Amino acid sequence: xxxxxxxxxxxxxxxxxxxxxxxxxxxxxxxxxxxxxxxxxxxxxxxxxxxxxxxxxxxxxxxxxxxxxxxxxxxxxxxxxxxxxxxxxxxxxxxxxxxxxxxxxxxxxxxxxxxxxxxxxxx
Amino acid sequence: xxxxxxxxxxxxxxxxxxxxxxxxxxxxxxxxxxxxxxxxxxxxxxxxxxxxxxxxxxxxxxxxxxxxxxxxxxxxxxxxxxxxxxxxxxxxxxxxxxxxxxxxxxxxxx
Numbered sequence: 639x640x641x642x643x644x645x646x647x648x649x650x651x652x653x654x655x656x657x658x659x660x661x662x663x664x665x666x667x668x669x670x671x672x673x674x675x676x677x678x679x680x681x682x683x684x685x686x687x688x689x690x691x692x693x694x695x696x697x698x699x700x701x702x703x704x705x706x707x708x709x710x711x712x713x714x715x716x717x718x719x720x721x722x723x724x725x726x727x728x729x730x731x732x733x734x735x736x737x738x739x740x741x742x743x744x745x746x747x748x749x750x751x752x753x754x755x756x757x758x759x760x761x
Numbered sequence: 762x763x764x765x766x767x768x769x770x771x772x773x774x775x776x777x778x779x780x781x782x783x784x785x786x787x788x789x790x791x792x793x794x795x796x797x798x799x800x801x802x803x804x805x806x807x808x809x810x811x812x813x814x815x816x817x818x819x820x821x822x823x824x825x826x827x828x829x830x831x832x833x834x835x836x837x838x839x840x841x842x843x844x845x846x847x848x849x850x851x852x853x854x855x856x857x858x859x860x861x862x863x864x865x866x867x868x869x870x871x
Contacts (some may be wrong), residue, residue, distance in 0.1 A: 675860075677804075684796075684847060684863070684864045684865045685796070685804065685847050685849075685865070686862060686864065687849075687859075687860035687861070698857070698858055700859060700860070701762065701859050727793070734804075744792070746792035746809045746810065747796075747806045747849070748794070748796070748806060749806045749807035749809075751803040751804055752803065
């Protein structure tokens with residue numbers, strides 16, 4: 639049974655860099671049939687895709703956040719990370735990590751999600 | 762990048778059929794995915810590739826797509842289906858690919 643667990647500081651100061659980790663258990667992050675993504679949800683609002691990464695480290699970032707987001711994979715620890723620089727109050731949200739299956743070249747959607755972690759940006 | 766539009770709310774009585782639409786200029790070229798999110802919980806994928814249903818999702822959930830509009834249909838709505846529903850697609854027309862979510866539709870079971 640795949641489990642995804644996000645972790646990181648619950649409070650970050652404006653202008654600082656947010657760093658989150660997603661620990662994967664129950665399967666290897668090195669599988670070639672998956673993308674691993676970050677999605678966030680501001681309180682009371684909708685979902686926003688931040689970016690995705692595959693096992694080799696190939697990344698795909700949201701064009702609107704590309705200048706501030708960096709994702710990485712650590713296969714030895716079976717986890718992935720998200721860094722977001724120059725945060726503001728607008729980055730306050732629940733941050734989810736999720737897994738997206740690829741089958742015969744087709745993306746099958748984010749079928750597995752972590753429980754999410756709330757990050758508040760405030761001084 | 763194009764916008765993906767959903768109605769803010771849909772209300773139905775138990776046993777009726779709920780239809781939630783998702784519209785966007787790029788939907789005719791890209792698959793649509795649907796997620797159910799109950800209060801305080803992570804989203805759950807209920808439809809992928811326009812009309813495929815993941816293992817474990819009840820048969821009353823179905824999806825369809827025509828032109829620039831996709832529809833999530835819930836037949837015989839149950840109280841437990843009350844949730845927010847989000848559609849998601851992709852935009853690969855720009856230099857960088859993007860994944861787009863609709864604003865979400867709150868399904869109320871009367």
